[in-house]
Amino acid sequence: MAADNPIDPIHQFEISKIADIQLGGIDISFTNSSLFMVFALAATMALFVIGLSKKSIIPNRMQMLSELSYNFIANMLRDQVGDQGRAYFPFIFSLFMFIFFCNFIGLIPYTFTVTSHLIVTFAFAGLIFIAVTIIGFVKNGLGYLRIFYPSGIPIFLAPLIVPIEIISYLSKPISLSVRLCANMLAGHSILKIFAGFIVMLGFLGFAPLVFLVVLYALETLIAALQAYIFTILTCIYLNDALHPDH
């Protein structure tokens, strides 16, 4: 039923197999999701391959674009984490570009939004959470546990503060992944619903069309903003791991 209705807003999130691949009883088929992951990878690669094809002191547009994105993330990392964050720059940069292109490719009609699936965003968030925790303990030893008891808090508040801090720490991957996924899911669903209204209303459809255009602009903003938020939160968590005292 869901697959038959063209105006079903959830239809766009369905995953369909393109090539059936089974590995040791596990289904790792190449699906539309995988295809758009490849598209995001290809788009990023295209941007940088074209942008870096002829390095010049005075950059052309594509080089400018690649350098702007590089500087944007490099500055973000330097502001949030400082020079110690340099080692994690390839990951942060890849993370931003991947989410950015997944979000943007998903805005094109009839495409699939990789980041609208919780498992994908949760994979990133979980990886970041585990990595940040490991980095925290490696860099600070048991001193990393200080993040659960911020300095300057009276000792009698500790039984209250410490559990709250632990819960907030553990909920970081959930909030991080749900934020991105829910934004994509909700935005794309609303776009689809209003697109359906245009069809249903016939010539009166211009009203939802106007709304759709505005909404689409908003969704474009959100696509970039959510990639930014995901990346900057990763930087903030990384900073917490490197400097638990602050």
Next chain:
Amino acid sequence: MKILLKAFLLTAPINFVYAAEGQKSAGLPQMDIATFPSQLFWLVITFSLLYLFMWKFVIPRLGATIEERRDKISNDINDADNLNTEATDILKKYDEQMASASQESNEIITNSKKAMLDHLETLKKENEEKVNSLISESQAKIKAQEEKSKIEIRNATLDTVKAIVSRYIENIPSDEEINKKLN
């Protein structure tokens, strides 16, 4: 990419959908656990490739380009600074030379003025002296002439008196007597 997309769109209707596979579960496709291994597997592959690409290709090259540009800009700024200081030095030197030249010329002007005035002064003095001496000489000459004339007049008067008197009387008065009367 357009071709790929077209291919995908063509194959999409015949693709078979996970959710439709088992039950007609109308839940969110996001909750379909059966798709998770595939999504995770391809996510790991694509993101690893992207990470490698970024780490090994993009960041070194972009970093080098940006570094190069920064070096070039700072070099250019340095060059400009050096040239600027050089120009300032030259301007300073020029100003100094101008100042010393004008001072020199001023000195020359005052010196020559002074020399001229001195010369004028001496000339004036010389002239004055000359004039004064001429005046006093002439005065002396005039005086002498006067004296001489006086004596001559007196002598002439004397002679005349003598002549007149001798015409009327025999007794010719002596010169002293006449002189006495004349005075």
